[in-house]
Amino acid sequence: MMLHTGFKHPVDDAQRNFRALLEALSRPLQPRALPTLPPALPGLAAGTVALLYTLADQDVAVWLPDLPADTLATLRFHTGMTLAASPLAADFIVIPTGRALPALDALPAGEAEYPDRAATLIIETGAFHQCDVEASGPGIAAPLRFGAQGLPKDFWRQWQVNHARYPLGVDALLVADGVIAGLPRSVSVKEG
Amino acid sequence: MTEPFSPPSANLDDRWRYNFGFLDENTKRMLRRALLKAVAVPGYQVPFGSREMPLPYGWGTGGIQLTAAVIGHEDVLKVIDQGADDTTNAVNIRRFFARVAGVATTTVTRDATLIQTRHRIPETPLAEGQIMVFQVPEPEPLRTLEASEVETRKLHAHQEYGLMHVKLYEDIARYGHIATSYDYPVMVNRRYLASPSPIPKFDNPKLHRSPALMLFGAGREKRLYAIPPYTEVESLAFEDHPFEAQHWSQACALCGSSDSYLDEIIADDAGVRQFVCSDTDHCRQQREAAQ
Structure with missing residues (x-):
């Protein structure tokens, strides 16, 4: 088993990545690069690893699919996070490239009195483009077009269902290698 | 600076x-x-x-x-x-x-x-x-209308904000405005x-x-x-009582600004009153621009 290195400057790197993340989520579907990337881990893109180093710790349960033991050991070593047995019990749900996405409407969506108790998805995709949907909502000055390669065909239809139960619902962070786009539940999309 | x-x-x-x-x-x-x-x-x-x-x-x-x-x-x-x-x-x-x-x-x-x-x-x-x-x-x-956190959480969950409208309405009934x-x-x-x-x-x-x-x-x-x-x-407001921000008949005594938020201050022992910008950076910019 081999442990990989984490952030070179844990305090600064986490802060700078968090600011990019905060901007990404408050200006949804407007992609931005993460400013500092740690080394990628077997089975995970560098951007995904950066988000986990930035957000996860011993208070957080993360669901990961089957990944090499090195990857899990490294993540546990650097963050102290616990691994969730099922996506239904997770705070963060990581979907690496090519892995199946669980049905969005089955995931923790918060409670009417505590909508913040909802899962956050970290989904690895291919390159971002502008072909799939027209999006609007808080943080979007004028309706904008967005798309991402590699998302399941029915993803945007599922997203409409997710948005329809606002203020409940899951939030998603789309990761195209080192570039991220935020997709909070407040965003409504129209296909085509 | x-x-x-x-x-x-x-x-x-x-x-x-x-x-x-x-x-x-x-x-x-x-x-x-x-x-x-x-x-x-x-x-x-x-x-x-x-x-x-x-x-x-x-x-x-x-x-x-x-x-x-x-x-x-x-x-x-x-x-x-x-x-x-x-x-x-x-x-x-x-x-x-x-x-x-x-x-x-x-x-x-x-x-x-x-x-x-x-x-x-x-x-x-x-x-x-x-x-x-x-x-x-x-x-x-x-909170001033409902002391219980359990209750206010329910009100938010159900988007039940009638209490606040009643409070604003009581303002109108009592003072003629919000x-x-x-x-x-x-x-x-x-x-x-x-x-x-x-x-x-x-x-x-x-x-x-x-x-x-x-x-x-x-x-x-x-x-x-x-x-x-x-x-x-x-x-929040009503159709016949739309939202209205404060405005002043005075301008700022220091920079002359007439569209900023003004504070009333006592300027000397004789009780002379002045209205000046509450935003000190804005006031300084206005004065520098005027010079």
């Missing part, structure tokens, strides 16, 4: 060094995760584990914790107290972050990337990329009723579709919430 960045190690003995930004990394991560949920559900109050800070509740502990969770070396920090950069609360919080984070500070609104505020929004229009951090004493707009002049309740993204913190209602229109990100922190009440950029923020 702008103090340059100086690394904390340069002016502090090693024995007195704190983690960057005072808070430990676990606390910052907890705050950061809560902030992301707050942005995802604009106006909803997210509970967080408020920490003991080196100043008492009521002096901006909520705002300071949010600032500490987002601040970085590249930031330029401005802190205002009732619009002024030079009052006790503002000076001390600015000095606190210059010391524990070593960041550059400024009093010029357009130079700042991060603005912590107690009860004003600057007159200079905010820009994309800026973050406002509000110090909030009471995050629950319904007498609430600060902490004027707003609907955020047409879903959550929120407190804009005790800013004068003069500042409420600046919240609507602002290009800046607004973060609100209440340390004693352990709640934080957010208004993302370009979000609809509507001040």
